[in-house]
Amino acid sequence: MYSERGRKALEVWGTTIPLRPEELDPREVWWHARYQRLKSRGYLLRPRYSPEWIPSWTTSNRDWAECEDGKRLRYGQVIDATRISDSKVVALKQIARAEHPYEVDIALYFSSEDLVFHPANRCVPIYDVLVLDDDEEFVIVVMPLLRPYDNPRFDTVGEAVECFRQLFEGLQFMHKHRVAHRDCMNKNIMLDPTRLYPESFHPMETDLNKDYNGHAKHLTRTQRPPKYYFIDFGISRRYDPSNTDPREVPIWGGDKEVPEFQNSNEPRDPFATDVFYIGNAIKMDFLREKRGFEFMKSLVADMIQADPAKRPKIDEVVARFDVIRQGLSWRKLRSRVADVDEDLFERIVRTATHWKRRIGFVARGVPAIPTPS
Template sequence: MSTVHIDLPPPPISWEHLPPRASQDVTLRQWIPYWSTLQNLGYTLWPRTMPDENGQLIELAEPKLSPPTNCFEPSESESYVYFPMGYIGNGGPASARVQLAVDRALREVAIKTILSGSSELRVVEYLAKQRKEEHDPRDHTIPFLQLITTDHCTFAVMPYWSNGVPPFYAIGEPIEMLRQCLEGLAYYHQHRVAHCDISSGNVVMNFGGFYPGPSMDGGRFFTAPFRSKFPVQYAFIDFGTAVKFEEDTALTDVLYQATHHTMGFSAPEVVLGEPYNPFSADVYAVASVIINELNHSKHYHSRAEELLRENVPAFFELLGRMRAVEPRRRPSAEAALQELLHLVSVLSPDILELHGQGV
């Protein structure tokens, strides 16, 4: 990860006051002044619609590079993600403060604006520094390829990983997703970082292109194997509400006031607007992500949840404790991780491969 400072004029609208869901016209006007500067740094915004220096539109194609050896620390000669079922380029506007682009090797990246002096910037800079120094395999933060600092904001450049999580196929898949999420969360909490906005949209997966969607066979939808085709990794994104506490902070004694919550994922005390323990709330949110993805999989007649309940009921007992209404009854991220690891250690590998289609 590198950091570079450039002098840029302020945007038409202060990033702080730009509506998160600004219209496409407003968003384009906000970013167009930075198009040439970002291109000079190696990032082409909106490659499907904006011509390059020769007046030509970029034809998006799967990067002809080696698969990533380590998706969290990609090299210049590697793709950022896997394309197990073929390539489909994105490359268009994403949201008011996040835009998609391609680098010089035609690898897709996301560029996010982070307010100067914000808690988000402090967390991002801290996590990027820790990865550079520690290379800790427990760290499941989306890689920060470059931080482009200006007087009014920082542009954080990240590889584009998909946040469209395919339906679960085998019952080992939700178990592995929970393991990686808890591993990453325990790492954050060890460093006294609370994410504070974990949801399905903020957990991404290291693939690009197509994945098994609904396919019709006699009027029924099916899911299909996917995660077995490549080494799956999950990462957390969006540290817009994340907080970094002092290193000697006791995880059980913190109280924090929410500025944001996501219905369906946030803990009850967060939704109520009460002062809450953000570390405990993170644990609740991770369990909610797994439950949401299991429910999503049922739409494709995956039997992953059914088979899990039949063969590994302790998995749902753990999720239930992680989502306890009373925060102090929830395990810490590290305790939940250790319980899950013990649960897996006594399972037969054949059980983890169980799969099937519902009616």
């Protein structure tokens, strides 16, 4: 294998050197170096990041790929940890203060006592903020462990309708408090899996159980309606109420289809861009990929218009969606969410199985639009 010096030299020249499973990559080294200090603050990282870590596959007959401590981080800025006080698994996020100077303040604002329990607040709650003594460049925020908003998959149209409602009302809540998210695309929308996964799951292989030895069992959104959250306020901005018409120079978020950012540096309305982000998320994940969401086409088309000035404000989006939602029949709401690439035979079989399960919910009076308590 290459020496560390040789590896770094080759990295400079753009060559990727594969690491052995027991080697931490540079992102992991950052967390490994702070293992003890995080532990002293009440947060325990997984064994892989402990100074005393001995790879489990070296003392057993298992392949490293079958061992939970063989998994690397997906995103170097975020790591899972166990809160020692109550054994709750949480997420820790590393934030560079100079690069994202407003992120912590905006996140804490929505986690303040006055706002955190508001039913329309869909900003990820912040449990704790850690500043480690040796490193003032970074701050670590502690959040709930979440999952992508579309994982597990939506079972019924009604489940998706409830998701849309929470997202629209959550964005409206942010805008009413003069905050533009500026990157509320689909990858920054998550769900709280606590009720969906009563026995939890492994934070790195989320389809596996927390013990890494079997499938993670979950219920449906109809049975256990989840809450959805916006995350990542790295490029968000909060405006003074007196600034009724803010403008921002384009800054790329995760969605590269934003029309006003194409070949332009002209300051634009960040609130209108937020409306595009949400509309385009629904377009990409539902109108393109799923069947049965034609009722959203008109509203989404208006939300993603090329001219930001022609897009509806979020208040109008919420009002129009409420009318759409009330006009959907119970049969439509309980219908199955099907992929566009399903063949006819597959669709018939799955639909028959779906309605067999749905009859039980109807008989028990379970709402077609499941709303979290």
